[in-house]
Amino acid sequence: MSDHASTSPVSTVVSAAGASGGGAVIRRGATIAVVAQPDHPLVSATARGLSDDPMTEIRAVVDRGGDIPAFAIARVLDEGVQLFVRGGAAVAVGGLTLRHDGSNPFVSQMVRVPDNGRIAVRLDDAGPPLAWTDLGEGVVLGGGAEMVLAGAQAGLAGGTDSTAPMPAPRPAEVANAAAAVAPAPPGSDEPKAPAKVISFETDAATPAAAPAAAGASAPVADTHDAAGESDAVQVRGLRCQRGHLVHPSARLCPLCGDNMQNNSVIVNADGSIGVLGPRPPLGVLILPDGRSFQLNRTTVIGRQPDLDDAVRNGQADALLFDEPTVSRAHARVVLDDWNVSLVDLGSANGTAVAASGNAPTRLAANQPVALQGGTYIYFGSIQIVFQPTSAAPTP
Amino acid sequence: MTYLADYELLEWLGPGNHGDWWLARPPERLGHGDERVAVKALWRDASELDFERMARELRLLSMVQSPHLVHLIEAGESDGRLFYVRTHHPDGSLDRDDLATDRQRAALVGAARGAQALHDAGIAHRDIKPENVLLTATGAVLSELGLAQLVDPGMTTGIGPVGAIEYVAPEVALGERGSASSDIWALGVTLHRVLCGVSIYGPHPPENVLEGFRRVTGGQWELSSDLALADRELVASCLNQNPAERLPSASAFADRLEGVTS
Numbered sequence: 001m002s003d004h005a006s007t008s009p010v011s012t013v014v015s016a017a018g019a020s021g022g023g024a025v026i027r028r029g030a031t032i033a034v035v036a037q038p039d040h041p042l043v044s045a046t047a048r049g050l051s052d053d054p055m056t057e058i059r060a061v062v063d064r065g066g067d068i069p070a071f072a073i074a075r076v077l078d079e080g081v082q083l084f085v086r087g088g089a090a091v092a093v094g095g096l097t098l099r100h101d102g103s104n105p106f107v108s109q110m111v112r113v114p115d116n117g118r119i120a121v122r123l124d125d126a127g128p129p130l131a132w133t134d135l136g137e138g139v140v141l142g143g144g145a146e147m148v149l150a151g152a153q154a155g156l157a158g159g160t161d162s163t164a165p166m167p168a169p170r171p172a173e174v175a176n177a178a179a180a181v182a183p184a185p186p187g188s189d190e191p192k193a194p195a196k197v198i199s200f201e202t203d204a205a206t207p208a209a210a211p212a213a214a215g216a217s218a219p220v221a222d223t224h225d226a227a228g229e230s231d232a233v234q235v236r237g238l239r240c241q242r243g244h245l246v247h248p249s250a251r252l253c254p255l256c257g258d259n260m261q262n263n264s265v266i267v268n269a270d271g272s273i274g275v276l277g278p279r280p281p282l283g284v285l286i287l288p289d290g291r292s293f294q295l296n297r298t299t300v301i302g303r304q305p306d307l308d309d310a311v312r313n314g315q316a317d318a319l320l321f322d323e324p325t326v327s328r329a330h331a332r333v334v335l336d337d338w339n340v341s342l343v344d345l346g347s348a349n350g351t352a353v354a355a356s357g358n359a360p361t362r363l364a365a366n367q368p369v370a371l372q373g374g375t376y377i378y379f380g381s382i383q384i385v386f387q388p389t390s391a392a393p394t395p
Numbered sequence: 396m397t398y399l400a401d402y403e404l405l406e407w408l409g410p411g412n413h414g415d416w417w418l419a420r421p422p423e424r425l426g427h428g429d430e431r432v433a434v435k436a437l438w439r440d441a442s443e444l445d446f447e448r449m450a451r452e453l454r455l456l457s458m459v460q461s462p463h464l465v466h467l468i469e470a471g472e473s474d475g476r477l478f479y480v481r482t483h484h485p486d487g488s489l490d491r492d493d494l495a496t497d498r499q500r501a502a503l504v505g506a507a508r509g510a511q512a513l514h515d516a517g518i519a520h521r522d523i524k525p526e527n528v529l530l531t532a533t534g535a536v537l538s539e540l541g542l543a544q545l546v547d548p549g550m551t552t553g554i555g556p557v558g559a560i561e562y563v564a565p566e567v568a569l570g571e572r573g574s575a576s577s578d579i580w581a582l583g584v585t586l587h588r589v590l591c592g593v594s595i596y597g598p599h600p601p602e603n604v605l606e607g608f609r610r611v612t613g614g615q616w617e618l619s620s621d622l623a624l625a626d627r628e629l630v631a632s633c634l635n636q637n638p639a640e641r642l643p644s645a646s647a648f649a650d651r652l653e654g655v656t657s
Binding site: 191376 | 397398399400401403404415450454457468469470471473474476567570605
């Protein structure tokens with residue numbers, strides 16, 4: 001649990017910006033941070049020194065419940081500067097700014113060490129800097145701070161006035177960007193012909209191209225509906241007024257809101273309830289970037305899920321996360337009748353589940369657990385959410 | 396100077412979905428003279444997104460002829476880095492708050508006409524939002540054609556929102572593929588965003604994906620009180636939870652908006 005992974009020495013923290021923003025400014029080694037709520041556990045966690053897996057640590061701290069304050073954290077490592085931002089705060093690295101777009105609890109990004117060596121964190125409602133103080137180590141009340149890395153002293157000489165580059169409040173051009181730090185340009189110093197290139201301009205000029213476009217729906221069309229309803233799993237349920245197949249004990253149709261208590265219940269001769277029909281998607285997994293993965297059948301989650309036999313035989317869907325912390329076949333979401341459960345497949349880093357706001361619980365390998373609506377699922381550095389649509393109602 | 400292939404990169408224009416946009420000076424072989432172009436360098440490398448597939452799909456998209464769709468110039472690969480090139484639009488996108496209302500409306504009419512051209516060819520855009528509506532002198536063109544489906548192949552069944560959940564139709568959040576109807580939802584949300592400056596989910600949009608999911612699928616949107624009656628009716632007609640009951644076409648959206656303008 002140390003935070004001196006970097007060999008890039010910090011020459012000084014120029015400012016603890018004793019500003020009107022009522023937050024806490026923290027410096028620990030090569031990390032500076034500002035947190036809008038001075039008594040939040042994130043302040044002490046940062047002051048103690050973040051672990052080698054700060055993403056998980058910050059997530060664990062903010063998941064502990066309560067309102068999450070705005071924060072901005074910058075941590076200098078050998079390979080670059082690691083940034084974390086949430087809410088009304090910003091980090092500026094070499095004059096570029098990272099902000100949070102609100103789609104996740106916070107954003108994180110690794111950027112290269114800036115040429116001018118300047119890294120600043122700031123709360124949006126912080127006033128102008130009142131004093132420039134070398135913070136040293138520790139925690140003070142304030143709205144922002146700037147760190148200047150060794151080797152960038154030339155840029156600093158005569159630059160310690162209060163107009164030094166704190167991140168500007170809400171620059172219009174980045175306000176909606178998830179990650180608005182300019183990247184290192186791709187490519188090289190020399191022009192070279194592209195290895196492969198295809199021009200669209202000559203094609204577009206060909207009149208014959210227009211009818212061909214009508215066929216363009218094929219390559220972009222849904223490749224999954226083709227599997228279709230014919231081989232869909234059959235389940236027994238009740239039909240709502242609009243014909244949706246619904247779990248026998250659901251009160252409302254989850255798709256159209258029809259009140260099922262107004263509909264007649266079909267009891268079959270053998271005592272079973274309802275009619276057989278193709279199973280609707282039971283729910284979705286909401287991915288870290290906000291996309292939804294529809295659960296139509298059992299799904300293998302992993303770094304190389306298509307190595308799993310069931311996926312290879314076409315009996316299961318695959319959800320791929322190309323992350324080193326995720327095992328090749330990490331976990332399986334099992335759809336059985338109307339029920340959805342989760343199994344860890346003996347993954348290296350484990351799988352955990354948590355109801356919203358609760359502490360996560362690790363799963364024992366190969367022991368299925370039923371998934372409740374709104375459950376957060378953690379594997380490696382990934383966090384997703386299960387949201388049922390037509391699954392069995394949970395008590 | 397930095398080059399991507401034989402394009403001289405002049406200035407970072409900003410991030411887009413799946414890659415960064417750069418202002419670039421095109422190589423002489425294109426015969427564009429000194430005219431600037433915009434180059435998108437994709438974050439994924441060629442091993443994960445095969446060049447031929449990208450080129451094939453972008454070519455199909457480039458064949459849809461419309462003055463309201465962005466002009467694609469070429470796609471290429473250099474040192475394992477995929478990129479594609481389009482006309483540069485110096486006025487930027489609809490994602491700015493200093494535009495006169497007439498210009499915002501004209502831009503959205505253009506975007507809707509561009510969407511209709513795609514729909515006529517059987518293609519859904521799936522990522523209509525202010526950033527992807529590029530301003531021209533008289534209106535706008537729709538940009539980022541087909542990138543949503545191009546960069547995310549069939550691994551995920553429900554290709555839902557690529558970026559902000561604000562523009563996502565409820566059925567897409569539930570895992571359905573984007574469609575012409577979900578594009579019409581996004582046109583309505585875009586109109587609301589540019590005219591009022593706020594999301595249909597209010598000044599405090601959802602802070603995490605679960606809350607966002609619930610608000611999108613639960614239809615928990617609310618139109619801003621700043622929206623005049625005709626605009627209000629138009630936006631509302633795009634926001635039906637049932638795709639079949641939304642405004643029937645993007646061109647109907649454009650027609651209604653032009654009616655409002657005059």
